[in-house]
Amino acid sequence: MVTQEKQLIFIHGTMGVGKSTVCAELQKQLTPSVYLDGDWCWKMEPFCPTEADKDMVIDNITYLLRNFLRHTSLRYVIFGWVMHEERIVQEVLDRLPDCSFDLHIFTLTCTEQALRQRLQLDVEQGVRQEDVIARSLPRLALYQPMPYTKIDVSERSAAQAAEQIAALVRATE
Numbered sequence: 001m002v003t004q005e006k007q008l009i010f011i012h013g014t015m016g017v018g019k020s021t022v023c024a025e026l027q028k029q030l031t032p033s034v035y036l037d038g039d040w041c042w043k044m045e046p047f048c049p050t051e052a053d054k055d056m057v058i059d060n061i062t063y064l065l066r067n068f069l070r071h072t073s074l075r076y077v078i079f080g081w082v083m084h085e086e087r088i089v090q091e092v093l094d095r096l097p098d099c100s101f102d103l104h105i106f107t108l109t110c111t112e113q114a115l116r117q118r119l120q121l122d123v124e125q126g127v128r129q130e131d132v133i134a135r136s137l138p139r140l141a142l143y144q145p146m147p148y149t150k151i152d153v154s155e156r157s158a159a160q161a162a163e164q165i166a167a168l169v170r171a172t173e
Contacts, residue, residue: 006099006101008077008104009169010083011023011079011080012081012089012107012108014084015139016118016122017110017115017136017153019037019080020039020080021158022080022153022162023035025158026162026165028162029162029163029166030078030169032076033077034068034076034077034078036064039081041057041061058092065096065099066098084139084143086146104172106148106151109151115136116137119132
Protein backbone atom coordinates (compact mmCIF):
# COMPACT_ATOMS: atom_id res chain seq x y z
CA MET A 1 0.00 0.00 0.00
CA VAL A 2 1.27 3.47 -0.93
CA THR A 3 0.97 6.01 1.89
CA GLN A 4 2.87 8.94 0.39
CA GLU A 5 1.10 11.91 -1.18
CA LYS A 6 -0.34 11.24 -4.62
CA GLN A 7 1.36 12.97 -7.52
CA LEU A 8 -1.03 14.32 -10.16
CA ILE A 9 0.88 15.14 -13.33
CA PHE A 10 -0.71 17.12 -16.15
CA ILE A 11 1.01 17.02 -19.54
CA HIS A 12 -0.49 19.41 -22.03
CA GLY A 13 0.35 21.01 -25.34
CA THR A 14 -1.09 21.44 -28.79
CA MET A 15 -2.21 18.60 -31.03
CA GLY A 16 0.70 16.56 -32.37
CA VAL A 17 3.35 17.86 -29.98
CA GLY A 18 3.85 14.40 -28.48
CA LYS A 19 1.73 14.30 -25.32
CA SER A 20 0.53 10.72 -25.72
CA THR A 21 3.98 9.34 -26.47
CA VAL A 22 5.63 11.29 -23.64
CA CYS A 23 2.91 10.22 -21.18
CA ALA A 24 3.32 6.56 -22.17
CA GLU A 25 7.08 6.85 -21.58
CA LEU A 26 6.54 8.69 -18.31
CA GLN A 27 4.25 5.93 -17.10
CA LYS A 28 7.14 3.46 -17.51
CA GLN A 29 9.46 5.70 -15.48
CA LEU A 30 7.15 6.64 -12.61
CA THR A 31 5.60 3.64 -10.93
CA PRO A 32 3.15 2.65 -9.65
CA SER A 33 1.21 4.84 -12.04
CA VAL A 34 -1.74 5.17 -14.34
CA TYR A 35 -1.99 7.24 -17.52
CA LEU A 36 -5.27 8.82 -18.61
CA ASP A 37 -5.42 10.38 -22.07
CA GLY A 38 -8.18 13.02 -22.08
CA ASP A 39 -8.90 12.24 -25.71
CA TRP A 40 -10.21 8.81 -24.67
CA CYS A 41 -13.11 10.63 -22.99
CA TRP A 42 -13.71 12.68 -26.12
CA LYS A 43 -14.00 10.17 -29.01
CA MET A 44 -17.32 11.02 -30.59
CA GLU A 45 -18.39 10.56 -34.17
CA PRO A 46 -19.10 12.97 -35.70
CA PHE A 47 -16.88 15.24 -33.66
CA CYS A 48 -18.71 18.56 -33.32
CA PRO A 49 -18.84 19.13 -29.58
CA THR A 50 -21.44 21.28 -27.91
CA GLU A 51 -21.04 23.02 -24.55
CA ALA A 52 -23.01 20.17 -22.99
CA ASP A 53 -20.57 17.66 -24.55
CA LYS A 54 -17.59 19.61 -23.21
CA ASP A 55 -19.08 19.65 -19.72
CA MET A 56 -19.75 15.90 -19.90
CA VAL A 57 -16.16 15.24 -20.98
CA ILE A 58 -14.78 17.24 -18.03
CA ASP A 59 -17.12 15.28 -15.75
CA ASN A 60 -15.86 11.99 -17.21
CA ILE A 61 -12.23 13.04 -16.86
CA THR A 62 -12.59 14.19 -13.28
CA TYR A 63 -14.54 11.05 -12.38
CA LEU A 64 -11.66 8.91 -13.63
CA LEU A 65 -8.97 11.13 -12.10
CA ARG A 66 -10.75 11.05 -8.72
CA ASN A 67 -10.94 7.24 -8.80
CA PHE A 68 -7.28 6.93 -9.76
CA LEU A 69 -6.25 9.43 -7.06
CA ARG A 70 -8.16 7.45 -4.45
CA HIS A 71 -6.79 4.08 -5.51
CA THR A 72 -4.34 2.99 -2.81
CA SER A 73 -1.88 1.14 -5.04
CA LEU A 74 -1.15 4.13 -7.30
CA ARG A 75 1.33 6.90 -6.52
CA TYR A 76 1.42 8.75 -9.84
CA VAL A 77 -1.60 9.80 -11.89
CA ILE A 78 -0.55 11.05 -15.31
CA PHE A 79 -3.08 13.01 -17.36
CA GLY A 80 -2.43 14.16 -20.91
CA TRP A 81 -4.74 16.44 -22.85
CA VAL A 82 -4.74 19.52 -25.07
CA MET A 83 -5.90 22.06 -22.39
CA HIS A 84 -5.03 25.08 -24.56
CA GLU A 85 -6.77 27.51 -22.20
CA GLU A 86 -6.03 28.09 -18.53
CA ARG A 87 -9.74 27.78 -17.74
CA ILE A 88 -9.69 24.13 -18.87
CA VAL A 89 -6.90 23.31 -16.42
CA GLN A 90 -8.78 25.14 -13.66
CA GLU A 91 -12.08 23.51 -14.49
CA VAL A 92 -10.55 20.05 -14.10
CA LEU A 93 -8.82 20.99 -10.85
CA ASP A 94 -11.91 22.72 -9.45
CA ARG A 95 -13.79 19.44 -9.74
CA LEU A 96 -11.27 17.60 -7.54
CA PRO A 97 -11.61 19.51 -4.23
CA ASP A 98 -12.02 16.31 -2.26
CA CYS A 99 -8.74 14.79 -3.47
CA SER A 100 -5.33 15.24 -1.91
CA PHE A 101 -2.34 15.39 -4.26
CA ASP A 102 0.78 17.26 -5.23
CA LEU A 103 0.20 18.87 -8.61
CA HIS A 104 2.77 19.04 -11.42
CA ILE A 105 1.87 20.68 -14.73
CA PHE A 106 4.14 20.49 -17.75
CA THR A 107 3.64 22.11 -21.12
CA LEU A 108 5.15 20.37 -24.14
CA THR A 109 6.30 22.88 -26.72
CA CYS A 110 8.25 22.73 -29.95
CA THR A 111 9.13 24.88 -32.91
CA GLU A 112 6.55 25.47 -35.59
CA GLN A 113 8.74 23.56 -38.04
CA ALA A 114 9.01 20.53 -35.75
CA LEU A 115 5.25 20.53 -35.14
CA ARG A 116 4.51 20.82 -38.86
CA GLN A 117 6.82 17.84 -39.57
CA ARG A 118 5.22 15.70 -36.84
CA LEU A 119 1.70 16.49 -37.98
CA GLN A 120 2.54 15.92 -41.64
CA LEU A 121 3.97 12.50 -40.78
CA ASP A 122 0.77 11.70 -38.85
CA VAL A 123 -1.32 12.77 -41.88
CA GLU A 124 0.78 10.61 -44.21
CA GLN A 125 0.37 7.65 -41.87
CA GLY A 126 -3.40 8.17 -41.72
CA VAL A 127 -3.37 8.96 -37.99
CA ARG A 128 -4.74 12.49 -38.44
CA GLN A 129 -6.67 14.51 -40.99
CA GLU A 130 -4.81 17.20 -42.93
CA ASP A 131 -6.81 20.04 -41.35
CA VAL A 132 -5.05 19.35 -38.02
CA ILE A 133 -2.00 21.29 -39.22
CA ALA A 134 -3.97 24.52 -39.67
CA ARG A 135 -5.75 23.96 -36.33
CA SER A 136 -2.70 23.01 -34.26
CA LEU A 137 -0.01 25.47 -35.39
CA PRO A 138 -1.82 28.61 -34.12
CA ARG A 139 -2.37 26.96 -30.74
CA LEU A 140 1.38 26.79 -30.05
CA ALA A 141 1.30 30.45 -29.01
CA LEU A 142 -1.55 29.86 -26.54
CA TYR A 143 0.73 27.82 -24.27
CA GLN A 144 3.55 30.34 -23.97
CA PRO A 145 1.92 32.65 -21.39
CA MET A 146 0.75 29.75 -19.22
CA PRO A 147 2.66 29.60 -15.92
CA TYR A 148 3.78 25.99 -16.18
CA THR A 149 7.12 24.28 -16.69
CA LYS A 150 7.85 24.18 -20.42
CA ILE A 151 9.53 21.16 -21.98
CA ASP A 152 10.77 21.82 -25.53
CA VAL A 153 10.47 18.57 -27.48
CA SER A 154 11.64 19.97 -30.83
CA GLU A 155 14.84 17.93 -30.75
CA ARG A 156 14.14 15.67 -27.80
CA SER A 157 12.76 12.15 -27.91
CA ALA A 158 9.68 11.21 -25.93
CA ALA A 159 11.87 9.12 -23.63
CA GLN A 160 14.20 12.09 -23.01
CA ALA A 161 11.26 14.40 -22.30
CA ALA A 162 9.76 11.81 -19.93
CA GLU A 163 13.12 11.46 -18.14
CA GLN A 164 13.26 15.21 -17.61
CA ILE A 165 9.68 15.32 -16.30
CA ALA A 166 10.25 12.32 -14.01
CA ALA A 167 13.37 13.96 -12.57
CA LEU A 168 11.47 17.20 -11.91
CA VAL A 169 8.61 15.34 -10.21
CA ARG A 170 10.97 13.27 -8.07
CA ALA A 171 12.91 16.37 -7.04
CA THR A 172 9.80 17.78 -5.34
CA GLU A 173 8.73 14.62 -3.50
